[in-house]
Amino acid sequence: MRVWGLTGSIGMGKSAVAAMLMRQGVPVFDADAEVHRLQGPGGALLSQIEARFPGTTGAQGVDRARLGAAVFAHPHERKALEAIVHPAVQRARAAFLRHNRARRVVVLDIPLLYETHADRWLAGVIVVSAPHWKQRKRVLTRPGMSPQKFARIRRLQTSDAEKCRRADIIIDTGGSFDRTRVQVRRLVACLNAKAGR
Numbered sequence: 001m002r003v004w005g006l007t008g009s010i011g012m013g014k015s016a017v018a019a020m021l022m023r024q025g026v027p028v029f030d031a032d033a034e035v036h037r038l039q040g041p042g043g044a045l046l047s048q049i050e051a052r053f054p055g056t057t058g059a060q061g062v063d064r065a066r067l068g069a070a071v072f073a074h075p076h077e078r079k080a081l082e083a084i085v086h087p088a089v090q091r092a093r094a095a096f097l098r099h100n101r102a103r104r105v106v107v108l109d110i111p112l113l114y115e116t117h118a119d120r121w122l123a124g125v126i127v128v129s130a131p132h133w134k135q136r137k138r139v140l141t142r143p144g145m146s147p148q149k150f151a152r153i154r155r156l157q158t159s160d161a162e163k164c165r166r167a168d169i170i171i172d173t174g175g176s177f178d179r180t181r182v183q184v185r186r187l188v189a190c191l192n193a194k195a196g197r
Contacts, residue, residue, distance in 0.1 A: 005108050005125045126187065
């Protein structure tokens with residue numbers, strides 16, 4: 001089995017590319033979706049998060065606005081949250097890999113792939129990228145987003161230019177969905193051919 005990483009900065013279209021990969025029959029582990037499950041209603045991490053950050057959870061799971069306010073601008077608090085979340089996500093990822101061990105190619109959707117140095121143990125990295133103006137336009141349509149919040153998020157992430165420089169494969173989502181789908185179909189054919197050798 002060849003394990004590839006998929007990453008991209010906020011608003012680049014990574015989730016859309018992940019969905020296209022799954023429609024092409026490639027198993028994709030979505031780290032963000034796993035975090036939402038762990039922090040959602042009845043989530044396995046709620047008690048630990050509430051104990052460390054009182055008042056940030058409730059019947060609907062984590063209150064993202066409150067938790068964000070508690071950790072976003074405080075690196076030591078962010079690290080405390082990561083120490084709760086990352087091991088649980090790693091266990092879920094390991095279970096995903098065991099479940100799909102007979103597959104030739106799997107993809108791990110990892111938003112902070114380079115930030116967590118996951119590229120060191122992957123077969124390769126696929127980066128989803130788009131022009132900055134399109135990224136900004138996409139992100140600012142999201143509920144609760146502001147130019148200031150967008151700028152803060154970008155500062156916490158490895159730059160798009162650096163991700164593209166380090167990528168093995170780049171999917172350009174700056175054009176139409178059809179153009180992106182063509183790129184994804186070619187990518188899957190390429191990955192399957194490499195895994196078949």
